[in-house]
Amino acid sequence: MFRNNKVAWLFVLPALTFLLVFKIWPIGVSVIESLTMTSFTGTKSFVGFENYEYLFKHDPVFWKSFSVTLFYSIIANPLIVLTSLLMALLLNSSHFFTKFFRTVFFLPAAISFAVVSVIWMIVLDPYNGLANSFLTMFGFKPQPFFASPDQALWVLILLNVWRSSGYWMMYFLAGLQNIPETLYEAAEIDGASTLKKTFRITLPLLTRTISFVLVANTAFNFLSFAPVYIITKGGPMGSTNLLMYESYKSAFVNLDMGRASAITTILLGIILVFSFFELRFTRARFEY
Amino acid sequence: MKKRSLWKTLILFAVLGIISLFFLIPLIWVVASALRPASPLYEYANPLTWKSFIPTKPTLENFVHIFVNLNFGRAIMNSLFVSVSTIVLTVLVASMAGFALAKFEFRGKAALFTIVLITFMVPFESIVIPLYILIKQLHIDNTYWALILPGVANGLAIFLFRQFFSEVPSEIMEAARIDGASWFRIYWRIVLPLSVPAIVTVIVMVFMFQWNSLFWPLVATHSSRFEVVQVAIAVHRSTENTSWANLFSSAIAGSLPPVILFLFLQKYFVRGISGTGLKG
Amino acid sequence: MRKLLLVIVLLLGVMLSATTIEVLWMGWPQDQVMQLVNAFREETGIDVDIQLVPFGQLFQTIEVRLAAGDGTPDVYIVDGPNTASYAARGYLLPLNEHFSDEEMSAWFDASIEEGSFLGTFYSVPYGTSSAGIFYNKAIFEEYGVPFLPETVEERLTWEEVAEIAKKLTKDTNGDGRTDIWGLVIEQIDRPYLIFPMVQSLGAKVLSDDGLVSQGYITSDEFIEGTTFYWKLFNEWKVSPQGLNDSAISREYFGTGRAAMMLGNEWNIRRMLQYPDIDYGLSPFPYFEGGVAVTPTGSWHVGINSKTRKLEEALTFTKYITGKEAVITWHKLNGIAPARSDVYEALPEVFDNPIWQLFVKEMETTAAPRPRTPGYSQYELMLREAFNSIHYGADPRSTLEEVAVRIDRELRKYR
Numbered sequence: 012m013f014r015n016n017k018v019a020w021l022f023v024l025p026a027l028t029f030l031l032v033f034k035i036w037p038i039g040v041s042v043i044e045s046l047t048m049t050s051f052t053g054t055k056s057f058v059g060f061e062n063y064e065y066l067f068k069h070d071p072v073f074w075k076s077f078s079v080t081l082f083y084s085i086i087a088n089p090l091i092v093l094t095s096l097l098m099a100l101l102l103n104s105s106h107f108f109t110k111f112f113r114t115v116f117f118l119p120a121a122i123s124f125a126v127v128s129v130i131w132m133i134v135l136d137p138y139n140g141l142a143n144s145f146l147t148m149f150g151f152k153p154q155p156f157f158a159s160p161d162q163a164l165w166v167l168i169l170l171n172v173w174r175s176s177g178y179w180m181m182y183f184l185a186g187l188q189n190i191p192e193t194l195y196e197a198a199e200i201d202g203a204s205t206l207k208k209t210f211r212i213t214l215p216l217l218t219r220t221i222s223f224v225l226v227a228n229t230a231f232n233f234l235s236f237a238p239v240y241i242i243t244k245g246g247p248m249g250s251t252n253l254l255m256y257e258s259y260k261s262a263f264v265n266l267d268m269g270r271a272s273a274i275t276t277i278l279l280g281i282i283l284v285f286s287f288f289e290l291r292f293t294r295a296r297f298e299y
Numbered sequence: 300m301k302k303r304s305l306w307k308t309l310i311l312f313a314v315l316g317i318i319s320l321f322f323l324i325p326l327i328w329v330v331a332s333a334l335r336p337a338s339p340l341y342e343y344a345n346p347l348t349w350k351s352f353i354p355t356k357p358t359l360e361n362f363v364h365i366f367v368n369l370n371f372g373r374a375i376m377n378s379l380f381v382s383v384s385t386i387v388l389t390v391l392v393a394s395m396a397g398f399a400l401a402k403f404e405f406r407g408k409a410a411l412f413t414i415v416l417i418t419f420m421v422p423f424e425s426i427v428i429p430l431y432i433l434i435k436q437l438h439i440d441n442t443y444w445a446l447i448l449p450g451v452a453n454g455l456a457i458f459l460f461r462q463f464f465s466e467v468p469s470e471i472m473e474a475a476r477i478d479g480a481s482w483f484r485i486y487w488r489i490v491l492p493l494s495v496p497a498i499v500t501v502i503v504m505v506f507m508f509q510w511n512s513l514f515w516p517l518v519a520t521h522s523s524r525f526e527v528v529q530v531a532i533a534v535h536r537s538t539e540n541t542s543w544a545n546l547f548s549s550a551i552a553g554s555l556p557p558v559i560l561f562l563f564l565q566k567y568f569v570r571g572i573s574g575t576g577l578k579g
Numbered sequence: 580m581r582k583l584l585l586v587i588v589l590l591l592g593v594m595l596s597a598t599t600i601e602v603l604w605m606g607w608p609q610d611q612v613m614q615l616v617n618a619f620r621e622e623t624g625i626d627v628d629i630q631l632v633p634f635g636q637l638f639q640t641i642e643v644r645l646a647a648g649d650g651t652p653d654v655y656i657v658d659g660p661n662t663a664s665y666a667a668r669g670y671l672l673p674l675n676e677h678f679s680d681e682e683m684s685a686w687f688d689a690s691i692e693e694g695s696f697l698g699t700f701y702s703v704p705y706g707t708s709s710a711g712i713f714y715n716k717a718i719f720e721e722y723g724v725p726f727l728p729e730t731v732e733e734r735l736t737w738e739e740v741a742e743i744a745k746k747l748t749k750d751t752n753g754d755g756r757t758d759i760w761g762l763v764i765e766q767i768d769r770p771y772l773i774f775p776m777v778q779s780l781g782a783k784v785l786s787d788d789g790l791v792s793q794g795y796i797t798s799d800e801f802i803e804g805t806t807f808y809w810k811l812f813n814e815w816k817v818s819p820q821g822l823n824d825s826a827i828s829r830e831y832f833g834t835g836r837a838a839m840m841l842g843n844e845w846n847i848r849r850m851l852q853y854p855d856i857d858y859g860l861s862p863f864p865y866f867e868g869g870v871a872v873t874p875t876g877s878w879h880v881g882i883n884s885k886t887r888k889l890e891e892a893l894t895f896t897k898y899i900t901g902k903e904a905v906i907t908w909h910k911l912n913g914i915a916p917a918r919s920d921v922y923e924a925l926p927e928v929f930d931n932p933i934w935q936l937f938v939k940e941m942e943t944t945a946a947p948r949p950r951t952p953g954y955s956q957y958e959l960m961l962r963e964a965f966n967s968i969h970y971g972a973d974p975r976s977t978l979e980e981v982a983v984r985i986d987r988e989l990r991k992y993r
Contacts, residue, residue, distance in 0.1 A: 012404045012469070018482045019405035026396035026457055027411070033452035034418040037426035037433065051668060051952060051991050071984060101311065105566075108312060114562055115319045118326060120507065121557040125533040125635070126550035129543075130325045132827060133340065138757065138819055139836060141328065144347040153756060158821025160970070173322065181503060181561070182459070184568050185496035189466045219462040227419070227455055234422040241635065244768075244823065245963060247970040259424055263639035265956040265988055268428075275425040282420040339853050341834045368610045428646050435647055513633075517640045521601055521630040521652065523609075530633060534606035537634035538766065539845045539914075541826035542608075 045272035062273035072249065072257065073274075079164065080254040084232045084285075087168045091232075092224055094176040099183030100209065113184070116177030128241040131170055132157070157243055160250040167238055167251055175231070179224050186220025187213070222293035226286045233282050254278055327352050333361055333551050337544035361548035365531075371549055373524070374531035379556065381443060381527065382509040385450040389505045390498055393453055397460025398486050402469065412461075418454030423515065431518050445519035446527070450509055456501045463497035464490055499567045503560065510557055528553045599626040600891045603641060603652040605878060606633040611911040618907070619898050625891045638955065645670050650885035653892040657702045659693040659876040659947070660954045663789065666696040667952035667992065672882040674700045677893055685902070690917040693876045693947040702879035703900045704917035709937040709945065710765075710772060710843045710874050712740065712861040713850075718759060718838040722747060727839075727861035729932065731939055736867045737776065737807060740839070744817035747838035758836065761817030765828045765842035768965040770948065770958055771874050772841055777804030778946060779869040789951030790989045793982040796961070797975075804866070805965075805974040812969045820970055832856075844937045848913030860933045862940065875945035877915070915941075956988045 045062055047055045066073045098116055102109040119127065134141045135156040143153040156166050194212050203211065214221075236255040239245055245252035254274055262271035332340060334357040343351045365371040399405070400412060434445045467490055475485050491498065513529035532553050535546035604612065609631060616627050630652070632640050641655060645665070657665060665671045678700065683691060690704035712735070714727050724746055727735065744761025751758040766772055774784050782800035785792055795801065811818040822828050832840035833853030840846070841863075850856055863873040880900055882892045898904055905916045906924055915937065916922065922929045922938055929938065951957060964981040968974050 013402055013472075014404045015482075016405045019399040019403035019408075022395045022399035022403075022482075022486070023411060025392045027414075029392060029448070029452040030414060030418050030454060032433070033430065033449040034421075034426070034454065035414060037429035038417065038421050040429035041421070041425045053668065071980070101315065110562075110565055112315050112319055113565065114558065115322050117561050118554070118558060119322060121554040121561070122326070123529055123532045123550045123553055124511070124513075125529070125536055125633075126329065126546060129536070129546065129824075130329055132824055134325050134328070136827070137821055138760075139341055139831075141324070141347060141351070147754065148347070155821065157823075158970070177322075178507070182500055185463070185500040188496040188568055189463065219465055223459055223462045226416070227458070230420045234420075242823065244966060246966045247821070248967050248972060249963075255422060255424075258422070260959060262424060263642050264959045266642070267988070272425055275422055278422070279417065279420050283416070286416060286420075337852065339830060339834045341830045341836065370609060428643055431643050432647055435649060514636055514639070517630070517632055517636055518643045521603065521644075522628050523630060526631075530606075530631075533633035533635060534608075534631055536826070537606065538825050539843070540607075540849065540912075541824075543826075545608075 041272045042276050044268050045276045046269075048269045049267070051266065058269070062269040063277070066270070066273055066277070072252065075249055076252045076254050076257050079250065079252055080233065081281075083164060083168065083253060084229065087171050087232050088225070088229055090168065091172055091176055091179060091228055092221070094172055095179035095224070096183050096221070098176060098180040099187060100213065102180070103184060103187045113177070113180070116180055118177065119174045120178040124237050124241070127170075127174060128238060131238075132242055135166060158247060160246075160248045163243055163247060163251045167243070170238055171232070171235075175228075179228060182224050182227075183217070183220055186217050186223075189220075190216045218293045222290055225289040225293065229285045229289065230282050233278050324352075329547050330551060332543065333547035334358065335544075336360060337542075340543050361544040362552060365545055365549045365552065369531070369545070369549075370523075370526070371531055371552060374526050374528045375553070375556065377525055378510055378528040381446045381450070382506045384443070384447045385509050386502050386505045388447070388451045389453050389456050390501055392451060393456035393501065394460045394464075394491060394494075394498070395486065396457045397464050398490055400457065400461040401464035401467075402472065402490075415454040415457045415461075418452065419458075427514065427518060430515075434519060441520045441522055441525070443525070446509075446512075446516055446525070449515070449519075450505070450512075453505065453508070456504060459501055459504070460494070460497055463494050467493050495567050499564045503557075503564060506560055507557060598888060598891050599628050600654060600888050600895055601652040602627055602629040602895065603644060603655040604629050604631055605637060605656045606631040607912060611908075614911065615899065615904055615907060619895065619904075623894055623898070625894060627895065645883075648885065650883055650887050653883055653886040653888050654895055655881055655883065656705070657879040657881040659690075659702070659704075659879050660950070660958070662694055662702045662879060662881070663696040663950045663952045664954055665881060666699070666701045669884055670881075671701040672884045672886070672889075674703065674882070678703075682897075685918045685920055687875075687917055687919065687941055687945070689875045689941065689945040689947050690879075693950075694879050696950060696952075702881040703896055704877075705880050705900055705905075706877040706914040707875055707917040707941060707945075708843055708845070708877045708915055709863075709940045710775075710841065711863045711936065711940070712762075713832060713840045713842050713846055713858050714861060715832065715835060715838055716857045716859055718747060718835065722749070726859060729859055729861055729936065731862050731871070731936065731943075734862045734871055735864045737779075737864045738867055740864050741807075741811070741815060741817065744811070744839060745815055748815075748817045757816070757819070760819050760831065760837040761815075762811060762839045762841065763822065763828050763831050763837040764811075764818060765825050765832075765840055765846075767822055767828070767969060768962045770961050770965070771876075773805070773808060773965055774948065775863060775872040775874050775946065776808060776866070777801045778872040779865040780804050781869065785949040785951060785957070789949055789953070790992055792957065792985040792989065795982075796985075797979050797982050802975050802978060805968060805978065807866075808965070809968050809971070809974050813971045818969075823966075832858075844915045844934075845913060847931075847933055860936055862936060863944075871944045872946050873940040873944040874948075875941055876947050877917070951989065952992045953985075953989045957985055960985050960988070 046057060046059060048058045049055050102113050137143065137155045137158050147153055155162060157163050190213060195208060198208050198212060234255055236253050236259060239251050239253050239256045243251040245256055258271045258274035261267045328351060331352050331354050334354045336358055430449060434440045439445045471489055472485050475489060511529060513533060516527045516530060532549045535542045535549065612631060616629055620626060644652060686704045687707060690707050694700060694702040694704055712727065716726060719726055724743060747759060748757055748761040749759040750756060764772060777800060780800040780803055782798050782804060783795050785795055812820050828840065829849055831837045833850060833856055850858060865871040880896050882896055886892050902918060902920050905918055905921050908914060909916055909921065960981050964977050967977050
């Protein structure tokens with residue numbers, strides 16, 4: 012660590028300018044918006060924490076949506092991080108086949124979501140979909156997938172794994188390049204098994220990358236709602252009604268910016284809390 | 300690692316092969332559909348036959364149509380231009396900030412780091428209206444700047460650089476300081492060259508971000524000459540008329556640039572000097 | 580150097596003389612829209628900067644663009660029922676003084692009604708719509724069910740449709756899964772197709788001032804109609820649950836996986852993609868003892884109330900909704916024109932009995948969706964309720980619950 016206020020701030024300044032202008036300023040506006048009520052003619056009035064109070068105490072859908080969101084993230088986040096980490100560990104060599112597999116796993120992230128949604132609606136069509144054709148071929152019972160309140164959220168999680176594992180794998184692959192080869196060589200002389208090397212060397216030295224992926228993925232999971240918007244519309248029976256979709260509806264359909272911003276501010280709080288624990292957990296606290 | 304026996308490798312590849320089917324089958328089906336002349340989709344979904352995945356009379360007519368009649372090439376060029384410009388600016392700006400956050404102690408660092416984190420924890424949908432009003436006041440709406448500049452404000456990239464730069468040994472920098480190198484020179488000549496995997500990762504990250512953006516380009520630019528890839532793909536879906544042929548062919552054509560970029564940049568996932576054993 | 584100067588002067592001249600108006604438009608295929616825009620540019624010398632916005636992003640893009648309040652876009656596409664919402668917020672220019680009675684008489688009454696709010700005309704009809712029961716003749720023949728009647732005089736009741744649907748819901752290969760569905764609903768949860776059902780029983784779907792739903796969507800008639808809809812999916816199981824995408828519903832009907840489809844007039848064009856299908860059209864059913872009501876409404880064109888190019892915006896709006904342009908547009912896109920003179924001008928298209936049936940419905944039984952400044956939130960919440968009901972939720976309690984939420988949203992328009 013070097014100490015030099017002036018130099019440090021000079022390095023930070025360009026990025027800070029961009030962040031302040033294009034992110035912090037509009038975020039500030041949005042947070043302030045959560046303390047106001049907008050009439051339909053567009054006049055705003057300051058109402059304090061009324062939007063929050065309404066959400067917590069009276070809103071008929073908030074708590075259900077809150078628990079759906081929490082459940083979704085708590086399952087999806089570790090699942091994706093583990094899958095992508097495993098992929099990266101298996102594919103960390105420059106063999107031709109590993110390059111092939113890496114690209115295959117990355118493919119779903121590269122395709123427009125407008126089409127991903129169509130693909131999955133058709134693959135998982137309960138009556139004529141590819142998935143059920145496969146299941147019945149192997150003697151299983153056909154499944155309702157998105158048409159079942161018990162399965163829809165799980166299918167959504169699976170879709171997320173399919174779409175984003177390869178993307179996060181890329182970060183782990185990059186992180187793995189920072190681990191010194193000599194450490195492995197030393198361990199090999201001691202006769203350590205692959206598993207032992209993974210737990211003793213790779214994972215400890217990968218913590219900074221792991222904490223990055225954990226935090227970033229947490230934010231992504233809490234904030235993404237495209238599959239809900241396009242495929243399930245929050246249903247069946249509200250089983251996929253993520254908070255972010257509630258906020259979206261409030262903002263652009265119900266024209267209730269106060270409620271919309273209150274929800275996203277709450278989401279910000281939740282994500283910050285999660286991130287704090289994740290950074291703690293991975294011991295990558297920022298050094299003072 | 301090299302001594303791993305052959306059968307272990309074979310099993311590993313067999314397992315990976317089966318997993319990759321899960322990733323590939325839906326995509327092969329889409330590619331097959333795009334290579335057919337416009338036709339009913341469900342003919343090829345149920346019952347399942349080999350024809351579901353291999354078109355009997357493959358044709359490129361759907362691709363020709365989107366490029367010749369629907370200006371898809373222009374959309375690709377627009378998105379490429381926006382993505383590449385954003386990448387250049389972001390890599391520069393974010394890596395500088397990441398360097399300071401990783402290697403310096405300074406007043407306000409904790410607050411700054413929190414700001415960086417917050418910027419990617421707020422959904423775009425909730426800042427779109429103030430952001431739109433802002434770019435109108437800056438008189439950059441309906442220009443490429445409106446698409447590029449907000450994309451450069453990328454906290455995630457700063458966070459990533461910070462994580463990776465922390466692994467670069469400080470000893471090298473101290474040595475360079477003693478030799479009289481300026482901080483900028485250290486950043487430019489030592490830190491950046493040692494962090495190729497991080498730079499490559501940020502390039503892909505920013506590219507994917509700009510390549511996949513749909514809502515902001517619609518708001519920030521209104522002239523058809525700025526139409527971007529995701530817009531040109533999404534227009535093929537609506538309640539009254541969804542064109543499967545156009546939708547699938549444009550989505551496949553539109554996914555090639557990120558895939559090619561990823562294929563090409565893979566070879567830069569190599570160990571830097573930071574991987575030689577010095578610990579920071 | 581001289582040449583360069585000349586070019587610059589010329590360029591400047593062109594830039595200054597041609598006014599450009601900004602148009603925000605629905606994301607119809609570029610090759611179709613540009614034909615009309617180019618023709619307009621040639622005819623009037625007014626340049627049009629047109630943005631084609633995908634349907635999925637259309638409404639939120641309009642919201643953000645209008646929220647900036649600087650008079651752009653000059654002209655924008657309006658989904659008919661949203662007229663009241665934009666008008667109430669002052670986003671739309673009142674058009675009464677700009678359109679003569681003669682001009683107004685070209686459009687169907689229901690379309691004018693949909694484009695008006697509190698007696699003022701705000702959005703010009705661009706298209707309209709109707710719906711009915713499309714049926715697959717091959718499936719009817721195969722199972723010995725007589726073809727459906729195709730005139731309004733012999734309109735079927737919903738009870739009859741349900742009986743036929745039960746007969747035609749088939750598991751053809753005996754694997755315990757339905758392979759042919761009796762009835763597919765093209766837009767499964769949209770009030771557009773469900774309102775006419777309940778209205779046939781005499782239900783009103785919203786108070787006259789458009790601000791109260793309790794007592795209307797919770798009335799016995801409304802619930803009776805919705806219960807019928809619930810039975811289609813849950814008791815008789817003649818309709819498939821979870822077909823959330825209208826394009827996929829059309830696939831089902833087009834490829835022989837459904838015997839009947841309750842769908843829109845645009846299927847006349849869409850079904851051309853399915854070469855094998857031989858279909859007929861039966862009018863929108865009614866409930867026994869009730870009246871016939873059919874859905875209608877579609878895209879309209881509005882002018883930004885703050886536009887700084889009123890004249891040009893008006894010229895464009897009149898052009899694009901005028902007889903010539905609508906004729907061209909129908910040939911290109913197949914949308915149902917909202918002007919009766921277009922139907923007369925294209926006998927070779929509209930003399931077809933299927934179109935004749937739709938035109939008759941538009942003139943007689945068509946009822947526009949309710950006019951309320953809160954239409955989009957009213958519709959969204961009802962859609963969610965219908966969605967739950969089609970998955971099996973109890974109609975009465977679902978509607979009672981949603982009525983409370985709707986009324987809370989509508990309160991702000993008082």
